[in-house]
Amino acid sequence: MSSSTRRGGFKGVLQEVLSYKSAIIGLALLVFLMVLSIYTMVTMPLPEAIKAWRASEAWSRNPRNAQPEWVELFSGKKLPRTLIVSLGEADEARVPLEDGKMAVSRVAYFNYEYDEFPSELIVFFNSSYSESPTVQIYWIRPDGEEIFLKKHSLRRPDDKLYLSNDLGLELRLEGLFESKIGGKPNFMVTIEKGLFAVYSQDPRVLKGKYGVRLETVLNASDTLNAEVVVYGCVYGIAGTDHLRRPLIIGLLWGTPIALAFGLTASVLTTALSLIIGTVSGWYVGKVDLVIQRVVEINAILPFLPILIMLTTFYRIDLFIILLCVVLLSIFSLGIKQTRILVMQIKSYPYIEAAQAYGASNMRMIMLYVIPKILPPVVPSMISSVPGFVFLEAALSFLGLGDPFLPTWGKIINDAYTNGAVYKGMYYWVLEPAFMLILTAVSFALIGMALERIVNPKLKEL
Amino acid sequence: MIPKGFLKFVGKRTILLLISLVAAIYISILLANLGGIIDEMVKADLIMSITMNVKNNPAYQGLTASERQKIIDSLYQSALEAKGLNTPFLVRSLYYLRDALTLDLGTALYLTSDSGSKQVRLIILERLPQTVMLFTTVTIINFFTNLLGGLIIARKYGSKIDKAIAALAPTSTIPGWVYGIFLLLVFYTWLHVLPAGGLVDYPPPKDPILYSLSVLRHMILPMLSWTIAGLFLGIYSNRTFFLIFSTEDYVEVAKAKGLPPRRVDMGYVMRPTLPSIVTGLSFAIIGSWSGAIITETVFDWPGLGKLLSMALSYPDPPVIVGEVAIYAWLLTLTVLTLDIVYAFLDPRVKVWGG
Numbered sequence A: 001m002s003s004s005t006r007r008g009g010f011k012g013v014l015q016e017v018l019s020y021k022s023a024i025i026g027l028a029l030l031v032f033l034m035v036l037s038i039y040t041m042v043t044m045p046l047p048e049a050i051k052a053w054r055a056s057e058a059w060s061r062n063p064r065n066a067q068p069e070w071v072e073l074f075s076g077k078k079l080p081r082t083l084i085v086s087l088g089e090a091d092e093a094r095v096p097l098e099d100g101k102m103a104v105s106r107v108a109y110f111n112y113e114y115d116e117f118p119s120e121l122i123v124f125f126n127s128s129y130s131e132s133p134t135v136q137i138y139w140i141r142p143d144g145e146e147i148f149l150k151k152h153s154l155r156r157p158d159d160k161l162y163l164s165n166d167l168g169l170e171l172r173l174e175g176l177f178e179s180k181i182g183g184k185p186n187f188m189v190t191i192e193k194g195l196f197a198v199y200s201q202d203p204r205v206l207k208g209k210y211g212v213r214l215e216t217v218l219n220a221s222d223t224l225n226a227e228v229v230v231y232g233c234v235y236g237i238a239g240t241d242h243l244r245r246p247l248i249i250g251l252l253w254g255t256p257i258a259l260a261f262g263l264t265a266s267v268l269t270t271a272l273s274l275i276i277g278t279v280s281g282w283y284v285g286k287v288d289l290v291i292q293r294v295v296e297i298n299a300i301l302p303f304l305p306i307l308i309m310l311t312t313f314y315r316i317d318l319f320i321i322l323l324c325v326v327l328l329s330i331f332s333l334g335i336k337q338t339r340i341l342v343m344q345i346k347s348y349p350y351i352e353a354a355q356a357y358g359a360s361n362m363r364m365i366m367l368y369v370i371p372k373i374l375p376p377v378v379p380s381m382i383s384s385v386p387g388f389v390f391l392e393a394a395l396s397f398l399g400l401g402d403p404f405l406p407t408w409g410k411i412i413n414d415a416y417t418n419g420a421v422y423k424g425m426y427y428w429v430l431e432p433a434f435m436l437i438l439t440a441v442s443f444a445l446i447g448m449a450l451e452r453i454v455n456p457k458l459k460e461l
Numbered sequence B: 001m002i003p004k005g006f007l008k009f010v011g012k013r014t015i016l017l018l019i020s021l022v023a024a025i026y027i028s029i030l031l032a033n034l035g036g037i038i039d040e041m042v043k044a045d046l047i048m049s050i051t052m053n054v055k056n057n058p059a060y061q062g063l064t065a066s067e068r069q070k071i072i073d074s075l076y077q078s079a080l081e082a083k084g085l086n087t088p089f090l091v092r093s094l095y096y097l098r099d100a101l102t103l104d105l106g107t108a109l110y111l112t113s114d115s116g117s118k119q120v121r122l123i124i125l126e127r128l129p130q131t132v133m134l135f136t137t138v139t140i141i142n143f144f145t146n147l148l149g150g151l152i153i154a155r156k157y158g159s160k161i162d163k164a165i166a167a168l169a170p171t172s173t174i175p176g177w178v179y180g181i182f183l184l185l186v187f188y189t190w191l192h193v194l195p196a197g198g199l200v201d202y203p204p205p206k207d208p209i210l211y212s213l214s215v216l217r218h219m220i221l222p223m224l225s226w227t228i229a230g231l232f233l234g235i236y237s238n239r240t241f242f243l244i245f246s247t248e249d250y251v252e253v254a255k256a257k258g259l260p261p262r263r264v265d266m267g268y269v270m271r272p273t274l275p276s277i278v279t280g281l282s283f284a285i286i287g288s289w290s291g292a293i294i295t296e297t298v299f300d301w302p303g304l305g306k307l308l309s310m311a312l313s314y315p316d317p318p319v320i321v322g323e324v325a326i327y328a329w330l331l332t333l334t335v336l337t338l339d340i341v342y343a344f345l346d347p348r349v350k351v352w353g354g
Helices: A003-017 A021-043 A046-054 A069-075 A167-181 A191-196 A247-282 A286-300 A303-314 A318-329 A334-346 A349-356 A361-373 A377-383 A385-397 A408-417 A426-454 A456-460 B004-035 B037-056 B065-083 B089-101 B120-155 B160-173 B176-190 B208-245 B249-256 B261-299 B304-313 B317-345 B347-353
Strands: A083-087 A092-096 A102-112 A120-128 A134-140 A146-153 A160-162 A208-218 A223-231
Touching: A003 A426, A021 A247, A021 A426, A046 A247, A083 A102, A083 A208, A102 A223, A120 A191, A146 A167, A167 A191, A208 A223, A247 A286, A247 A318, A247 A334, A247 A361, A247 A377, A247 A385, A247 A408, A247 A426, A286 A334, A286 B004, A286 B317, A303 A318, A303 A385, A303 B004, A303 B261, A303 B304, A303 B317, A318 A385, A334 A361, A349 A361, A377 A385, A377 A426, A385 A408, A385 A426, A385 B160, A385 B176, A385 B261, A408 A426, A426 B160, A426 B176, B004 B037, B004 B089, B004 B317, B037 B065, B037 B089, B037 B317, B089 B317, B120 B160, B120 B208, B120 B261, B120 B304, B120 B317, B160 B208, B176 B208, B176 B261, B208 B261, B249 B261, B261 B304, B261 B317, B304 B317
Parallel strands: none
Antiparallel strands: A083 A223, A092 A102, A102 A208, A120 A160, A120 A223, A134 A146, A134 A208
């Protein structure tokens, strides 16, 4: 214990901490993470976030596996956003037919000014009808050329038409391409390339005003709305995953979860270990013997395998995982050091004085012993936070985390199991990893500075 | 030659550790069986083997399905009795304890060993060498690298490189598996120079030299990830440790006598700190057993850890429980080995022994 910490109390410690540049960085990071946590909890309450994270329909108009928008800064290209082209009742031409039905024709235009092809094309219908209408969809290229896309009978009022995996259309577009350039192009003609590429040997986007035309025959009382979604390759500031969910939800909510888990686990573990160690050193004899045995057994208990076994067998939530982690960590070998310290303190005169005026064991432990051995423990408590944060991430990475909460480890797990490493979807792995590292480094920096303050021997070095 | 007191110490430690092992495994069994999972496992195991026996027994071939079922039921009941499995849990748990301690770990539900066996013991023991080959090796290499690095940096106290190491020390809070993912992204996804994971190329080369080269190539990234993870904090803490000890009076005397720096380092700084260094090594090896679980999953390395993550994805409870038992055994053996090394090095143990 350095004399300075005793002199200045909390304010003094803070002042001393702030004299380390690394500690200032660490504290700044921690404040940032805490502000982010509070912002997250206020703007998106947890039940809402869990619901959003689990809902799949809600994200149907988001691109799948889209990179974050800021990757444009590195690629130098303008990457496509998602465009929703609505074929509503606004611009329609209706021609009444003899049997009371209507021939309906609608057209909508959109500008496509991006350097890359879209990732996917889907037509969403929203209709009400007495007998299923058949729609015909046409594509209008900027040069005015019109391509027939598909004839489709609605299977249900909210039908979806996946254009991107239509093999027949792909073959037709390939044929069209070959006839235009008089030979085979140097690339695979996918639906997106067939519709958006310049007719040439190399794949290049034809920029300009595209159109979609829809023709159908409706009964007078029928309604039909259609949306053509031209999915982009980038989305928001964090991108999306394989289920089209915006990663930002998981990244944001991961912050309070990681902080809460790491801090609670480290504070509880440190405090309980300290108390157990103190009790062990104070009441030598049977209590001590039992505690020492438990510590040795705990050293043989394989921590992570047991934790994995418990989470697999019982599908427990984060709170129970936390309890298990704490229970398995409190009988650590650190108890032996505390015990020896307490044994030394026990023989100090002021303890004898306390005994003489009849202070209870509880009073002496809580008021005279623990405050004496607390300072050296604080830095190691702070330094142990990242370990617990990464432990939670590791469990989630193995697919064992909390079944509902979105966490950073879970995002990494999703990325891993969906081949992000093999397909080169860097952002999916790097974003949660970056958040984990930010958290870890913040606590590590603060912990190291505190250690130097508390341990004067280190301060000189 | 070996002092009697030393043998006595080793014997005493062995007995104490074995008692701890029994307790640790018993606690694991209690935890695993909170929801009766071990009971189900053992019973399913019995039913399966009895059914197979009855089916393959020519004497029962002519019987109808229901008659055969009756025979199976009666055989199952008598087997339960013979194994003592219809006794209360407290008694039953002792049978489980015996099986776990003798590594009689039953049969797996889904996983098989490469030789096709469903014996959990064989499945696990087949994976053990791979984990030892990769992670125990890298832990020991790292340990000595950091030790040497610490010594060198301690001599260059206050230099730029010393300050750089101190500044980089916080990078070691990031565990090896996270670095593993980064290395994969760089060397596999981006540069395509190293394999993504596994033990050897597919198909495995026939030539033993090519085979080992391929294995080595697959070991680079996992080993590197652990080395990076431990490097800076390892060197920094060793350096600090040596600096504290190199201000002791006896070191000053040695220097004043004009001993060469190497002799001072080896004889006066390292020697008295050896017991603490060995303790550090024991912590590193103990940590490597569980650290390997995640790293093996990242690199698809067919060791104990990957087996555990495969077992939990099915899930295959007998394998999971078997792994817990094996890890408890490994921890016991590690602690015992290091206790013995410690006893060799610590003069207090020697004096008391001699």
